[in-house]
Amino acid sequence: xxxxxxxxxxxxxxxxxxxxxxxxxxxxxxxxxxxxxxxxxxxxxxxxxxxxxxxxxxxxxxxxxxxxxxxxxxxxxxxxxxxxxxxxxxxxxxxxxxxxxxxxxxxxxxxxxxxxxxxxxxxxxxxxxxxxxxxxxxxxxxxxxxxxxxxxxxxxxxxxxxxxxxxxxxxxxxxxxxxxxxxxxxxxxxxxxxxxxxxxxxxxxxxxxxxxxxxxxxxxxxxxxxxxxxxxxxxxxxxxxxxxxxxxxxxxxxxxxxxxxxxxxxxxxxxxxxxxxxxxxxxxxxxxxxxxxxxxxxxxxxxxxxxxxxxxxxxxxxxxxxxxxxxxxxxxxxxxxxxxxxxxxx
Amino acid sequence: xxxxxxxxxxxxxxxxxxxxxxxxxxxxxxxxxxxxxxxxxxxxxxxxxxxxxxxxxxxxxxxxxxxxxxxxxxxxxxxxxxxxxxxxxxxxxxxxxxxxxxxxxxxxxxxxxxxxxxxxxxxxxxxxxxxxxxxxxxxxxxxxxxxxxxxxxxxxxxxxxxxxxxxxxxxxxxxxxxxxxxxxxxxxxxxxxxxxxxxxxxxxxxxxxxxxxxxxxxxxxxxxxxxxxxxxxxxxxxxxxxxxxxxxx
Amino acid sequence: xxxxxxxxxxxxxxxxxxxxxxxxxxxxxxxxxxxxxxxxxxxxxxxxxxxxxxxxxxxxxxxxxxxxxxxxxxxxxxxxxxxxxxxxxxxxxxxxxxxxxxxxxxxxxxxxxxxxxxxxxxxxxxxxxxxxxxxxxxxxxxxxxxxxxxxxxxxxxxxxxxxxxxxxxxxxxxxxxxxxxxxxxxxxxxxxxxxxxxxxxxxxxxxxxxxxxxxxxxxxxxxxxxxxxxxxxxxxxxxxxxxxxxxxxxxxxxxxxxxxxxxxxxxxxxxxxxxxxxxxxxxxxx
Numbered sequence: 001x002x003x004x005x006x007x008x009x010x011x012x013x014x015x016x017x018x019x020x021x022x023x024x025x026x027x028x029x030x031x032x033x034x035x036x037x038x039x040x041x042x043x044x045x046x047x048x049x050x051x052x053x054x055x056x057x058x059x060x061x062x063x064x065x066x067x068x069x070x071x072x073x074x075x076x077x078x079x080x081x082x083x084x085x086x087x088x089x090x091x092x093x094x095x096x097x098x099x100x101x102x103x104x105x106x107x108x109x110x111x112x113x114x115x116x117x118x119x120x121x122x123x124x125x126x127x128x129x130x131x132x133x134x135x136x137x138x139x140x141x142x143x144x145x146x147x148x149x150x151x152x153x154x155x156x157x158x159x160x161x162x163x164x165x166x167x168x169x170x171x172x173x174x175x176x177x178x179x180x181x182x183x184x185x186x187x188x189x190x191x192x193x194x195x196x197x198x199x200x201x202x203x204x205x206x207x208x209x210x211x212x213x214x215x216x217x218x219x220x221x222x223x224x225x226x227x228x229x230x231x232x233x234x235x236x237x238x239x240x241x242x243x244x245x246x247x248x249x250x251x252x253x254x255x256x257x258x259x260x261x262x263x264x265x266x267x268x269x270x271x272x273x274x275x276x277x278x279x280x281x282x283x284x285x286x287x288x289x290x291x292x293x294x295x296x297x298x299x300x301x302x303x304x305x306x307x308x309x310x311x312x313x314x315x316x317x318x319x320x321x322x323x324x325x326x327x328x329x330x331x332x333x334x335x336x337x338x339x340x341x342x343x344x345x346x
Numbered sequence: 347x348x349x350x351x352x353x354x355x356x357x358x359x360x361x362x363x364x365x366x367x368x369x370x371x372x373x374x375x376x377x378x379x380x381x382x383x384x385x386x387x388x389x390x391x392x393x394x395x396x397x398x399x400x401x402x403x404x405x406x407x408x409x410x411x412x413x414x415x416x417x418x419x420x421x422x423x424x425x426x427x428x429x430x431x432x433x434x435x436x437x438x439x440x441x442x443x444x445x446x447x448x449x450x451x452x453x454x455x456x457x458x459x460x461x462x463x464x465x466x467x468x469x470x471x472x473x474x475x476x477x478x479x480x481x482x483x484x485x486x487x488x489x490x491x492x493x494x495x496x497x498x499x500x501x502x503x504x505x506x507x508x509x510x511x512x513x514x515x516x517x518x519x520x521x522x523x524x525x526x527x528x529x530x531x532x533x534x535x536x537x538x539x540x541x542x543x544x545x546x547x548x549x550x551x552x553x554x555x556x557x558x559x560x561x562x563x564x565x566x567x568x569x570x571x572x573x574x575x576x577x578x579x580x581x582x583x584x585x586x587x588x589x590x591x592x593x594x595x
Numbered sequence: 596x597x598x599x600x601x602x603x604x605x606x607x608x609x610x611x612x613x614x615x616x617x618x619x620x621x622x623x624x625x626x627x628x629x630x631x632x633x634x635x636x637x638x639x640x641x642x643x644x645x646x647x648x649x650x651x652x653x654x655x656x657x658x659x660x661x662x663x664x665x666x667x668x669x670x671x672x673x674x675x676x677x678x679x680x681x682x683x684x685x686x687x688x689x690x691x692x693x694x695x696x697x698x699x700x701x702x703x704x705x706x707x708x709x710x711x712x713x714x715x716x717x718x719x720x721x722x723x724x725x726x727x728x729x730x731x732x733x734x735x736x737x738x739x740x741x742x743x744x745x746x747x748x749x750x751x752x753x754x755x756x757x758x759x760x761x762x763x764x765x766x767x768x769x770x771x772x773x774x775x776x777x778x779x780x781x782x783x784x785x786x787x788x789x790x791x792x793x794x795x796x797x798x799x800x801x802x803x804x805x806x807x808x809x810x811x812x813x814x815x816x817x818x819x820x821x822x823x824x825x826x827x828x829x830x831x832x833x834x835x836x837x838x839x840x841x842x843x844x845x846x847x848x849x850x851x852x853x854x855x856x857x858x859x860x861x862x863x864x865x866x867x868x869x870x871x872x873x874x875x876x877x878x879x880x881x
Contacts, residue, residue, distance in 0.1 A: 193461060194446075194451075194459075216419065218457075294703075
């Protein structure tokens, strides 16, 4: 190998390796199980929201597909997992989780062809339309879904027959966190792979991507399907940890909140959804304690303000904060300095 | 066997005939130039050859096989790559990532989602070779958007080259490149391997006449004159077309 | 069946009046205004306040709804929207969604969340029976008003100077500016007018569509379908799309009650598959 090739090889190898900051993040994440034993219920919601946001980041931040309809996959799998538990079709929650994810992935695959063509507006329309349509179905077939009252009588069996779900949400939180971590690992592999690189390329210039031999549509369908599956798993997690599922899993508000989470956290570097989810939940908790009923108003207000200030500026601030934290991390954790190329998303 | 053949290639936009029954042949290993006044339809022809546009009539044959119905990315797999007149690059990626992507796609690794980019030695070797050939070593870690225009143009060609095509279509590679950076660009084009056939669209006559061994002249969408550089340079009709003079009947 | 057709046409024309402002804004400013339904809601509630509480006659309540909403539109356009014109579509979606959430919550707070009914004058209640077909008087009025508006709009756009300025600005903003057309003023006026129409539609439609704080969210998809299917480069496109949609929806809900609402979604998806730019879009790309 020539020196240049060697340098390139070690650079690429270093880039894909886990940074100290990442490791610290996940150690802390798992430590919260013991650090905040009383907060497991809200932490579970946060983990689920983080997984949901991760799924959107894959298509929005990496492949550039604008979607207002991730709730469709979330809700479909949510209801599916509830129904299979209620009627005893699949008893083990972990199995049901995977099955629900696959059902959502199938829906993603089938609808992916609609987002391939057309402009941003068309994609918005189509994704929104699919989500609203599912909401309408759930509403109409209330004899199955429980309609506005929600799905009743859902009993979730212990995971692997061993871990029973408890009232304080301990099992639920650990379960959700583990699922989040596994999905994150998969997403991380995708992002650093040639496939992930091809997504970033086709987001930037799909004309040129095709001109270098990339089957653009196939890649888009693939990532859309994966994203749908992950969103579905998040939805199933919600149903399983709360033993309940209602129409708001398919609502426009849910898709909109998700976009807000990603704006707060930033897109295109995987941790945006996770960090955004944490901040969002904090915000929600705080504002809800002030004005419980009109949370929607303040969400709207924040959206308007963020857009008026400029999303790039907000992203710039969050990037600056991230860089500062990364700087702190590098100082406190003794490791040789890594090559920081401008291509790294930090 | 010629590497590329078009038979009666035609493209209409409503009432406008942009490409008028073009039947041309590009021999394997040739350095073939396509020239013509502005609006002659040169880029349209390239777009037809690469599949960006669908012809209204005619066929395109690459290495003996009919590719008229193939999509752009499929044509690349068959060995034809192009550059664009106005840079079409991945502005947020670095040259390293850009070339790495093209190499991965070519080796069929584009769909690999499990291994990280650069896990395979042949990939890194090829990236290194291409980076060095196109003198991008000093900028390979910089975001493409921040590169000077000359370097971007080099990357534009490097990207097409990384697809290791049998036929390379260069659409006005020297366009917009400042005088100071032209030399590097021209040196790179003239040192392309002999087994890569090059079809070059250019306005820069110095480059055309020093580089090409065969020239086709396109006027109003149709092939006007074709021949060796000496023949074309001597042809009165070509001069007339370029200078707008009236042609003798 | 003819009654269904009649009801469908009335519904469709109402949808058109509601949605055409959105279509023009999208075509003119390339701006996705998801908050369009909020203006309709404003018009509806305005009429409720004026007619039910202030006891103004219905005939006065309608034009006032138009005026108030138009003014509101002009105000918001000059202060807020103008900053977001050049942003990406995603930003516009987020911005207008934010406005929708704010307006929905605000109206809920001020007016309560129950459905509001506009008091309709006696003369408009009941039906005419023509050749055995029952035609609700109110729906007849809707068809009349909306029909006149449509014709008027078409005339303005096609024949008036403002209309030609508008069409120029839609076609190519930069060139229009270069010709001395005050594009900013055209924008404000058009936005105000479109919002006013939405308000009028909201006032007219309160009876048929149901008026409550969730109106903008419920009907957003309908407006978007009209615009997507009908395209944004003409008046006739959205008009035909609205009529089709109105008839399809009413017929669907009548004949297949369980699945009636899906007819429009399926319709929209099929159209988008076939023609991603809408049924009536111009062939020139933007």
